[in-house]
Amino acid sequence: MATAAASFRPEAARSPPAVEPPAPPLSKFKVALCQLSVTADKARNIARARAAIESAAADGAKLVLLPEIWNGPYSNDSFPEYAEDIEAGGDAAPSFSMMSDVARSLQITLVGGSISERSGNSLYNTCCVFGSDGKLKGKHRKVHLFDIDIPGKITFQESKTLTAGQDLTIVDTDVGRIGIGICYDIRFQELAMLYAARGAHLLCYPGAFNMTTGPLHWELLQRARAADNQLFVATCAPARDTSSSYVAWGHSTLVGPFGEVIATIEHDEATIIAEIDYSLIEQRRQFLPLRHQRRGDLYQLVDVQGSGSK
Numbered sequence: 001m002a003t004a005a006a007s008f009r010p011e012a013a014r015s016p017p018a019v020e021p022p023a024p025p026l027s028k029f030k031v032a033l034c035q036l037s038v039t040a041d042k043a044r045n046i047a048r049a050r051a052a053i054e055s056a057a058a059d060g061a062k063l064v065l066l067p068e069i070w071n072g073p074y075s076n077d078s079f080p081e082y083a084e085d086i087e088a089g090g091d092a093a094p095s096f097s098m099m100s101d102v103a104r105s106l107q108i109t110l111v112g113g114s115i116s117e118r119s120g121n122s123l124y125n126t127c128c129v130f131g132s133d134g135k136l137k138g139k140h141r142k143v144h145l146f147d148i149d150i151p152g153k154i155t156f157q158e159s160k161t162l163t164a165g166q167d168l169t170i171v172d173t174d175v176g177r178i179g180i181g182i183c184y185d186i187r188f189q190e191l192a193m194l195y196a197a198r199g200a201h202l203l204c205y206p207g208a209f210n211m212t213t214g215p216l217h218w219e220l221l222q223r224a225r226a227a228d229n230q231l232f233v234a235t236c237a238p239a240r241d242t243s244s245s246y247v248a249w250g251h252s253t254l255v256g257p258f259g260e261v262i263a264t265i266e267h268d269e270a271t272i273i274a275e276i277d278y279s280l281i282e283q284r285r286q287f288l289p290l291r292h293q294r295r296g297d298l299y300q301l302v303d304v305q306g307s308g309s310k
Helices: 002-007 042-058 078-082 094-106 183-187 189-197 214-229 279-287
Strands: 028-035 061-065 109-111 115-119 122-130 136-141 147-150 154-157 169-173 176-180 202-206 232-236 253-255 261-264 270-277
Touching: 028 042, 028 232, 028 253, 042 061, 042 094, 042 270, 061 232, 078 115, 078 122, 094 109, 094 122, 122 169, 122 176, 136 169, 176 189, 183 189, 183 202, 183 214, 189 214, 202 214, 214 232, 214 253, 214 261, 253 270, 261 270
Parallel strands: 028 061, 061 109, 176 202, 202 232
Antiparallel strands: 028 270, 109 122, 115 122, 122 136, 147 154, 169 176, 232 253, 253 261
16 A cells, blocks of 8 residues: 555645644644624724734633724725725824734734735735734735626625735744635635645635625635645634625634534624644544645646745
8 A cells, every 4th residue: 555655656746845834832722713893984993903802812812813804894995995005004004003013912923804905006905914023924915806796696806906916925923834815815725735735734814705605605615625735724704794885794713624613603793712723733634644645646736936936
């Protein structure tokens, strides 16, 4: 059997070859998913997000997640109005500044959901990751823009106002190596596979699935990304507001490396705190040794940026 497995050349199924996850600073810790209600009042949204983060940290969370576009309405009309200049900081980026300050003061790792970012003449849907020192450790600009048309159900075209990001974002933090995607990014398994090949322990997807695709695909995709790659997946969504032009499904969720739902909530504003135990990753990979069974003699996933080519 060993000879047959070797002939499959599993190490060649990833180019460059996959790396093992590094030893995490913490093997077990609490994560908080803050499912926030979002209004047109930006100052209110920022204050409410800060309060939720502080409450989660008081309950022992070492990692806190916020939703996609949590500081203002999710709409093409609102993206330019609520956009922040992250590089300028200060008054030009009040949401960014709050997240940096609260991460530092509470000494937590914060995956800051996403906000609309203005950079030059472009707008991006951007997730900022802060370390426990409050410094920006990574910035993910949504790679796959949400352009869909389901007749009679939902039509949305982020590309009317937003520009697609060009980079994968994987960050080493006090709570392990984290790969970042935003909402629609979760549909593209290649992104998750590349993060897994780069040694991620956890994938975080701030997202705002809608009332059409949410019931069908939200949990399904999270469990698929976790089971396919045998790692943790955490998502955080806005609370549902039926009076909004875009109605979010909610259901922020933590999924384990066997594809099991560890914790989830419904659609109201709430924070859920659950435990991540990284020892489960190796255990599950021993149960199902996929990394040793890939057919590198038949197929290969190429990490274009990771291999240094363009």
